[in-house]
Amino acid sequence: MNFPLYIAKRYLRSKSSQNAVNIINFITFLVIVIGSAALFIVLSAFAGLKTFSLSFSNTFDPDLKALPATGKVFSISQEEQDQLKNIQGLANYAKELEERAYLTYKEKSTIAYIKGVDENYRSVTGVDSTLYFGNWGNSEFEGVIGIGIYNLLGVPMNNRQPLEVLVPKPGKGSLSQQGFNSKPYDELPLTVSGVYAVEENLDKKYVFTQLPLVQDLLQKDSAEVSGINFKLDEKADVEAVREAVKTVLGDKVLVLSRREQNNSLYRMLNTENLATYLIFTLVLIIALFNVVGAIIMMILDKQQNSKTLFSLGTTIKELRRIYFIQGLLVTSFGGLIGVLIGSLLIISQLLFGWLKITPSLAYPVEYSVMNLFIVMGTIVVLGFISAKIASSRISKKLISI
Incomplete structure (x- = not known):
């Protein structure tokens, strides 16, 4: 002992x-x-x-996300999209285009992000679960806003007077060349079809609508996007899929994991x-x-x-x-x-x-x-x-x- x-x-x-x-x-x-x-x-x-x-x-952040290495947008060709579909372990992907915009409704206004998303976005992210009331819209000029924006502007749903989304026009020449009567901004009228609710900061941040509308508003062609969201299979190797995406899209993008998307948090x-x-x-x-x-x-x-x-x-x-x-x-x-x-x-x-x-x-x-x-x-x-x-x-x- x-x-x-x-x-x-x-x-x-x-x-x-x-x-x-x-x-x-x-x-x-x-x-x-x-x-x-x-x-x-x-x-x-x-x-x-x-x-x-x-x-x-994580509601808005996908498993992987491709962002432009320089600038705000990058182009993705049809050939690159076809190659992405063939990547093993990649379940789906969705394109998006977003930009800061000025929102106004009946003398009330705020600054938020207008985010154009394609038809795959809701299946790639968990944004569907955040819908507080309404729907994601069926007609062309409909959008979903955060409940923070909804309360701030008091925009009723399916109203005849739409929410106005304003963004500055891209700089091309001087004001005199554009004409004194021309507006220095492009505008997009949106009817609110639904309201999402997550948490205070995100509820004041986004207005969701269809990708072609935002591409037209920002004077971008159909190949230009600000990001691509990727959803992986459950047993997929994240690093292997990331490298495959980099191989397809090249040096024009940075491919970030979910943790890297929220590194500061x-x-x-x-x-x-x-x-x-x-x-x-x-x-x-x-x-x-x-x-x-x-x-x-x-x-x-x-x-x-x-x-x-x-x-x-x-x-x-x-x-x-x-x-x-x-x-x-x-x-x-x-x-x-x-x-x-x-x-x-x-x-x-x-x-x-x-x-x-x-x-x-x-x-x-x-x-x-x-x-x-x-x-x-x-x-x-x-x-x-x-x-x-x-x-x-x-x-x-x-x-x-």
Whole structure:
């Protein structure tokens, strides 16, 4: 039997003759349990928030997207489109053309993006699920707007007076050459057929309509687009499909994965997650100073026992190991109980949604085994350091007092 481990377990179970030492040990254990539970709950909450936040952007973002390497648009020939259809692992693709535009309706106005999409767009992205009311339109001059734009401009659906979409004309010569009576912008009248709702920023961003209308509005030909959205098969190799798309379209485009399309959002969420972890780890570090104090108190309380063990042949190294193992057991056991308590709270939130953001929306959390290992690893490492510091106080001078 491992002698230091046996003695450490006995010390862990036994109570001190001094009530103050028992209280200090209990508080130390409680702090470890609460700290580890809090760290696990916060990491699970941030994981849920991350997934929840990305679900909004993923509605509009495809698996892969081709964007112009330079400028705002690029051309895609019929031959290139036929080659794209033959790429293994590529389920479908959709072309789009978007530009900032000035929207106006009855003396109310705002700036948004006019996005022309082809007939495949709704099947390639998840935009169909965002339709709040209305439909995607059947006639030529119909469009779908975000609920933010809808509320701001007060545009009724299927109204005789359409929403006006204005974009500046491409610069060709001076104003005098174009004529003083000519308008410096092109306009497109749209009847609102539907309204989508996702989240506040996206709800004020887009007006969807048919691709040929936007190409005509921006004076582009039918081959010019600002992006191509790709939907992959479930088991497709993303990198293999990306390389195949690059081979077909060449250097005129950049092919971005879903993560690369939202690189700044991913970076922000990861930074927030790391900052939260470091803050709570700092709290745990401060809390685990209690472990050092508790072990030192235990060393002083068991001083006579240590003298007896030393007299019976136990070395200083073994005595240090006894208190080191005791400290490690306290922190590990406390961390495990804390993680179990945190797990029960997270699972209950997933099952019952007892904590609400709104009356109909439960606070998003995510149970992750990785977070469990991160918390336990943090507790064990900090416990190791604390126990090592405290156990190093054992010396021949202390034993001989």
